[in-house]
Amino acid sequence: MKLKSYFATTVEAAMALARQEMGEEAMLMNSSRTPPENKHLGEYEVVFALMPADAAPAGTALQTVTGNGGGADDLTVQIGDLKRRIDRMSANFGRTRFTGPAARMNADLARVFCCLLDADVDDDIAAEIAMRATDPTAPSEALRDALAGMIAFQPTLGRDRRDRRVVAVVGPPGSGKTSTLVKLAARFGIAARRPTQIISADGFRIAAADQLRSYSAILGIGFQSVETAHALSVALDEHRHKDLVLIDTPGLSEREMEEDSGLARLLCGHPEIDVHLVLPVSMRATDLGRVVRRYQAYGPHKLIFTKLDETDSPGVVINEAVRTRLPVSFLTMGQRIPEDLTDASASVFEGLIQRVRPLELAAAGR
Numbered sequence: 001m002k003l004k005s006y007f008a009t010t011v012e013a014a015m016a017l018a019r020q021e022m023g024e025e026a027m028l029m030n031s032s033r034t035p036p037e038n039k040h041l042g043e044y045e046v047v048f049a050l051m052p053a054d055a056a057p058a059g060t061a062l063q064t065v066t067g068n069g070g071g072a073d074d075l076t077v078q079i080g081d082l083k084r085r086i087d088r089m090s091a092n093f094g095r096t097r098f099t100g101p102a103a104r105m106n107a108d109l110a111r112v113f114c115c116l117l118d119a120d121v122d123d124d125i126a127a128e129i130a131m132r133a134t135d136p137t138a139p140s141e142a143l144r145d146a147l148a149g150m151i152a153f154q155p156t157l158g159r160d161r162r163d164r165r166v167v168a169v170v171g172p173p174g175s176g177k178t179s180t181l182v183k184l185a186a187r188f189g190i191a192a193r194r195p196t197q198i199i200s201a202d203g204f205r206i207a208a209a210d211q212l213r214s215y216s217a218i219l220g221i222g223f224q225s226v227e228t229a230h231a232l233s234v235a236l237d238e239h240r241h242k243d244l245v246l247i248d249t250p251g252l253s254e255r256e257m258e259e260d261s262g263l264a265r266l267l268c269g270h271p272e273i274d275v276h277l278v279l280p281v282s283m284r285a286t287d288l289g290r291v292v293r294r295y296q297a298y299g300p301h302k303l304i305f306t307k308l309d310e311t312d313s314p315g316v317v318i319n320e321a322v323r324t325r326l327p328v329s330f331l332t333m334g335q336r337i338p339e340d341l342t343d344a345s346a347s348v349f350e351g352l353i354q355r356v357r358p359l360e361l362a363a364a365g366r
Helices: 009-023 036-041 075-102 107-118 124-134 139-148 177-190 204-220 229-238 254-259 261-269 284-300 313-326 344-357
Strands: 002-008 029-033 044-050 062-066 165-171 198-199 223-227 244-248 273-280 302-308 328-332 341-343
Touching: 002 009, 009 044, 009 107, 009 165, 009 284, 107 124, 107 139, 107 344, 124 244, 139 328, 139 344, 165 177, 165 284, 177 204, 177 244, 177 328, 177 341, 198 204, 198 229, 204 223, 229 261, 244 328, 254 284, 261 273, 261 284, 284 313, 313 328, 313 344
Parallel strands: 002 062, 165 244, 165 273, 198 223, 198 244, 273 302, 302 328
Antiparallel strands: 002 044, 029 044, 328 341
16 A cells, blocks of 8 residues: 655645545545644645555555655654654544545535634544535535534423423533523523523532522522532422523532532433533543543533634534534533523534635635
């Protein structure tokens, strides 16, 4: 198998170089921003693989470098970079079900694919979305339809169609759970004229309960603080006549979650509680994935993504929505209450992608 890297100022230009030299049968193995040591070659690097008819044994590979500025000056850097790329190719090789077709995309699909990559959507997910966006005459609408086909959107509260809605927000420290809960109370409680109760189950942070108590007083709705899962269960029964009950929970470390497993068991097992996992998109992608796995113990039914105004990489929203297969309910993009709470939809997700790089400009490059 022959592996080859191409560097250029845009992903499209690098892919065009690869197609011109290696042909349509080459498979796209990886695409990324160029590492610092090779920035002089171009802003983006794409790596293609080609298996010739007289292929060498699977353990051998030829790696060459092509770019708009020549080879690396330092041989040591070149060898180190070669090893890094080969290791990465080995890790990514099993994903060619999507990245292989991506290498043979037409110009219209490539535009969608490159827009998604620029927003930091993972390669395999970006390729699948692009391959679903099949209408070349309307790329924005095609992207929107493709997203709707891969991600579920449920901007609703509650687990059924009954009038009473019980909602818990869970998530890591600093994710914006408390401010999100207040936005939900203002919109679905006060604005909708529903009798509303806020319950703080965050016995770890006194300040959090005080903040919610102040907000509740301003909004003119009920507030109660509880310290145990049993006390929460009792409070839910006490407020069974309220149309909307919103539960704030503590942001816990992994060790603290193990010590306070009673709350997780209650939220996961209660038939009425709609659990929304709140994820800040400003968090690193690897940390976000770890948080999602950790909070499975709470049995989340939907995702809320927060702090979208603090990132230039909205692709993490798409990555986690596709991976978890959980419906996305709401997004927050600021501190205003409740204006900065947005219903999740394919149209909103498409707008996030085009905010990074408009599809209309993608064909012309940067």
